[in-house]
Structures are given as C-alpha cells and as structure tokens.
Amino acid sequence: MKLHIETPLIESLSVxxxxxxxxxxxxxxxxxxxxxxxRGVGYACSKYVDNGAKSLVSSSxxxxxxxxxxxxxxxxxxxxxxxxxxxxxxxxxxxxxxxAQVIVSGEVWTDAHEHAMELSKNGxxxxxxxxxxxxxxxxxxxxxxxxxxxxxxxxxxxxxxGGGLLCGVVEGLKRNNLKNVPILAVETRGADSLSVAFLAxxxxxxxxITSIATSLGATKVAEHAFNLLREHRIISHVVTDRDAxxxxxxxxxxxxxxxxxxxxxxxSAVYNECDxxxxxxxxxxxxxxxxxxxxxxxxxxxxxVT
Numbered sequence: 132m133k134l135h136i137e138t139p140l141i142e143s144l145s146v147x148x149x150x151x152x153x154x155x156x157x158x159x160x161x162x163x164x165x166x167x168x169x170r171g172v173g174y175a176c177s178k179y180v181d182n183g184a185k186s187l188v189s190s191s192x193x194x195x196x197x198x199x200x201x202x203x204x205x206x207x208x209x210x211x212x213x214x215x216x217x218x219x220x221x222x223x224x225x226x227x228x229x230x231a232q233v234i235v236s237g238e239v240w241t242d243a244h245e246h247a248m249e250l251s252k253n254g255x256x257x258x259x260x261x262x263x264x265x266x267x268x269x270x271x272x273x274x275x276x277x278x279x280x281x282x283x284x285x286x287x288x289x290x291x292x293g294g295g296l297l298c299g300v301v302e303g304l305k306r307n308n309l310k311n312v313p314i315l316a317v318e319t320r321g322a323d324s325l326s327v328a329f330l331a332x333x334x335x336x337x338x339x340i341t342s343i344a345t346s347l348g349a350t351k352v353a354e355h356a357f358n359l360l361r362e363h364r365i366i367s368h369v370v371t372d373r374d375a376x377x378x379x380x381x382x383x384x385x386x387x388x389x390x391x392x393x394x395x396x397x398x399s400a401v402y403n404e405c406d407x408x409x410x411x412x413x414x415x416x417x418x419x420x421x422x423x424x425x426x427x428x429x430x431x432x433x434x435x436v437t
Contacts (some may be wrong), residue, residue, distance in 0.1 A: 134173030135162055135272070140280050145385035147401035147414065154401060154414045155282060157273055160390050164229075165269065166424025167296055168198035172258060172270025176202035179256045181250040184208065186255040190240065190247035192218030192226070195260035197422045200229035211255065216376065222423045261293030262353040267386050269301020271306065277415060278307040284415035286408060288315045290397040291325045291347035294356025296419065301363050306328050313364040315407055317397040319375050322347035326367045328357050343372045343432060346393035346421060364403050366407045374399040376432045382418075389429060392422025 139158045147154045159167035172195060177189055185208060189199035192214030201208030210231035214223065223233050236384055257265070267396035277284070287304070289358040291297050297316055304312050318340055321342030328335055328351075336351030359365060370378075375392035378399030383389055390398070401408065401416055408414060 132177050132206065134177060134205055135169040135269075136370070137276055138162065138273075140277055140282065143386070143399050145407070146382070146416065147404060148402045149404045150401070150408055150411070150414070152408065152411045152414050155277075155284070156386070156418050157277060158418050159273065160382070160388055160418055160420030162343070162393070162420060164198045164201040166194040166198070166418065166420035167273065167417065168194045168271050170268035171266035171294065171295060172198035172301055173202045174272075175258055175263055176206060176266035178265055179258075180206045181209055183257040185339075186210070186248050188251045188255040188257045188372055189260070190244040190257075191260045192243075193260075194420070194422050195258070196226055197222070197229065199437065200226045200231035201260045201322055204230045206255040211250060213243040213250065215243045218305040219423065221425065225423060235250065238330060260296030261349065262355075267298040267355070270296050270304030273417065274300055274303025274307055274309070274344070276310065282415065284312055285414050286315060286411045287415045287417065288317065288397050288401055288408070288412075289348060289357070289417040290393050291316045291318050291352065292322070292347035292393065294325065297325075297356050297358065297365070298353065300417070301359050308362070310319070313366060315366050315368055315397075315400060317368045317370060317400045318347055319373055319392065319396050320369050322349075322427050323369045324349055325352045325356065326369050328352060329360055329367045337408040342392075343436060344392040344396055346391055347396070351389050368395050368400055368405060368407065370399050370403075372436050374403065376429070376436050378402055379429055380433055383429070389424050389426060390418060392432065394419045394421055411414055
C-alpha cells in the first residue's frame with residue numbers, strides 16, 4: 132500500500148532570489164504526517180506488514196515516530212513508540228492521536244532505541260528512523276516524482292540528520308540517470324555529524340546534540356551515508372541555529388507555511404546564497420517539513436536563538 136502522496140513541485144521567486152538560478156521546492160511538508168518520512172517509513176512499514184509483521188516498534192519522538200504511527204494506523208497494525216524523557220508533549224500527543232502506544236523511557240534517544248530493540252524481540256518489527264535500505268528506497272521516490280515532472284536539477288539541497296533522506300536521494304538520482312547531480316547536504320552546528328565525519332574522513336560522530344534542530348539529532352550518520360561521501364558528489368554545509376530559524380521565518384513569510392529548523396537549515400543555505408550554489412541554474416530544494424512544529428514554538432525560537 133502506498134502511504135505517501137505525490138507532493139507539489141513549485142518554483143520559488145523568493146527563496147534564493149539573489150542567485151542566478153531557477154529555484155524549485157519539493158514541498159514534503161504536506162505529507163499526511165507532515166514530513167518526507169512518510170515516504171521511506173511508509174514504504175518500509177508496508178513492506179514488513181506484507182511480509183507478515185503483526186506490530187511495529189519505533190524509537191523516535193519526532194517525525195519518524197509520527198510516520199510509523201501513521202503508517203501502522205493505515206495498515207491496521209498496532210504501533211508502540213518508545214521516546215526519551217526529553218520528548219515534547221505535543222509530539223507525544225500527535226503520535227497518540229494516530230492510535231499508537233507511547234512509552235517514555237530513558238534520558239536520550241539511544242536509551243529509547245535500546246528499549247525499542249528489546250521490545251521488538253517479542254515479535255514487533257523495529258522501524259529504524261534512518262538506517263534501513265527499505266527507508267532509502269522509499270525516500271528515493273521524491274526524485275522519481277521530479278524526474279517524471281521533467282525537472283532536471285543541477286543541484287539538490289537537503290537537510291541531513293542520520294542520513295536517511297540523503298541515501299534515498301542518491302538512490303533516486305542514480306535510478307533516474309541523474310547520478311552526476313551534486314547534493315548540498317546541510318546541517319546545523321551542534322547536529323553536524325556528517326560534517327565531522329567528512330572532515331575526519333572517518334565514520335565518527337559527535338558527543339551530543341546541542342542544536343535546536345532536534346530532528347537532525349543523530350550523533351552519528353548511517354554508515355551508508357558516510358560511504359556515499361566517497362561515491363557521490365556531496366558538499367557538506369553547516370549553518371547556525373539562527374540561520375535555520377531565519378530560514379523558517381522567511382519561508383513562512385514567502386510561502387505561508389510553517390516548517391521546523393531542521394528544514395529551515397537547508398532553506399537558509401539557499402536564502403543566504405551559499406557559495407556552492409553560485410554557478411547553478413536549476414536548484415531543487417527538498418522542503419522536508421516537520422510534523423510537530425507550531426507557530427508559538429517558532430516565535431519563541433525567533434526571540435531567543437542567537
């Protein structure tokens with residue numbers, strides 16, 4: 132069962148207006164669960180249920196957990212989502228609204244992940260937030276859609292957390308004969324695990340997440356994402372939390388849509404006319420979304436983030 136929708140591909144005259152390029156936005160924020168996660172998570176959940184899974188388990192209090200809860204409801208199987216104590220009440224409420232059981236366990240995501248892995252031994256299938264080839268295949272559909280629309284980008288801009296979207300986009304580019312298209316992989320400082328690994332030329336991570344862009348909060352990217360640094364032209368780019376919030380705010384004013392800082396990060400790279408984009412003519416930005424974002428939260432960040 133296909134659980135994601137085909138999202139709008141729109142031209143933006145506002146985002147990156149200082150660049151001598153056509154800027155196109157793939158609006159993943161309108162997916163049923165609010166983010167691109169509907170693609171990969173939906174594909175993986177559907178595949179596992181087709182193969183006999185009777186229940187699903189997630190360890191994400193963010194977009195991935197919400198996507199698993201949504202997918203389980205659509206597929207008619209129970210879902211348990213293990214979240215750390217730091218998870219916001221709104222995120223828990225949204226997951227429960229989809230009919231999933233939420234268990235609060237541990238101080239950080241790794242604690243919730245370990246609990247979820249134990250729980251999955253009792254018969255439920257664990258859906259990893261970013262490190263599963265089935266996820267990447269599902270995420271690759273975003274490139275299928277732009278190829279079917281006749282758009283040929285000469286750069287793709289996206290945000291990186293654990294690297295699931297990055298892996299999927301590379302897969303999608305390859306299968307649509309676009310393997311030479313470079314990717315600008317954007318992170319916020321304090322959630323810059325891909326950048327740290329890139330600079331060290333070693334699959335290492337960061338000690339902790341200090342950025343407000345918690346959806347990018349993987350201390351270490353998937354090994355496949357790291358390996359892609361050697362196989363595909365990927366340009367690592369790090370922005371500040373302030374840049375990310377500004378990206379959210381500008382996008383709200385220009386396109387009347389609220390997205391989270393994890394998404395605002397990649398938007399800010401285009402708004403700020405990143406050097407790596409200066410010679411590009413057709414730029415595709417994956418507007419990844421953010422299911423738990425609110426206007427009050429954005430206003431709060433806009434006041435205090437420096």
